[in-house]
């Protein structure tokens with residue numbers, strides 16, 4: 001398939017990995033932002049092709065993983081109200097709240113439905129004017145335009161029975177927060193191509209300049225990622241800073257102006273809490289102006305709800321690149337995809353789920369490189385049991 005097969009060519013991937021080995025003369029730590037990239041790295045064993053001096057750490061770009069606990073509790077509280085149809089992508093149903101998840105609410109009788117587009121939820125609101133239809137609007141800049149379109153459409157149609165439970169987060173403020181942390185170990189970023197399809201690359205330039213780092217925009221196939229790593233290492237070795245776009249087949253510097261205009265029309269930027277990380281200033285969207293009437297938190301009176309995170313789950317550290325899933329004592333024992341303690345074990349983009357799916361039972365550390373040099377053309381393992389995930393992988 002065009003744009004897939006040529007980016008999974010094992011021979012070219014090994015050539016690119018060899019070029020990285022030649023290029024890296026010092027230890028470097030690079031973070032891939034997106035959970036879709038994390039899954040590709042782990043699935044295809046790309047990190048095992050790299051020199052031991054080069055460390056890849058996994059970032060917070062998994063929308064399900066960073067959705068705070070109280071939002072799950074709010075979703076359940078809304079879903080339990082009489083007459084509500086609560087719509088969500090499949091990934092969110094297994095994410096634990098403080099006491100239960102949406103799937104158990106569904107099993108207990110709440111009308112929780114998996115949809116494949118927010119416009120499906122708008123159609124449900126049209127078809128059931130006697131019911132209150134709520135869509136769980138989760139994700140990064142990538143999914144925000146579709147959710148903005150849904151609420152824009154609902155308003156145009158005069159649908160008073162449609163609302164959004166909004167949990168949208170933004171990539172650049174998270175990068176700023178990571179780089180400003182005293183625990184930061186990231187020296188260069190692989191930025192997520194699909195976010196840049198919407199937002200462009202220019203908002204990363206001040207971050208690169210301020211923190212004196214390279215940021216390389218790349219895609220999700222093995223060659224995309226390896227080429228992005230090669231460019232990032234080359235820039236680090238040269239002491240260069242700035243933003244480079246290595247996903248030019250999809251990303252333009254200005255992004256998608258129409259989508260950005262729709263986002264400005266429907267949303268306003270607000271502080272957002274990230275699960276396991278805390279509040280990051282100006283890091284999310286909320287409905288603005290006339291669209292605020294479509295805010296499910298206000299409509300159902302759940303806005304003030306606050307709960308503490310689980311002390312056992314270290315996913316916040318995993319999402320900041322400070323720990324790997326293997327370093328969590330609960331990994332693969334008390335925490336599995338069937339019995340997850342944290343969202344990173346549930347999501348199709350979660351780092352813990354990736355390690356469980358592709359590397360459980362294998363020891364962490366350099367031994368991986370010698371003992372299992374996975375091929376980029378290696379077929380996919382059978383999926384762990386889970387409800388249907390988001391319609392597109394890596395659609396944060």
Ligand code: SF4
Nearest residue numbers: 313315328335342352
């Ligand atoms: S393995 Fe489970 S408990 Fe540990 S960090 Fe990942 S999700 Fe949390």
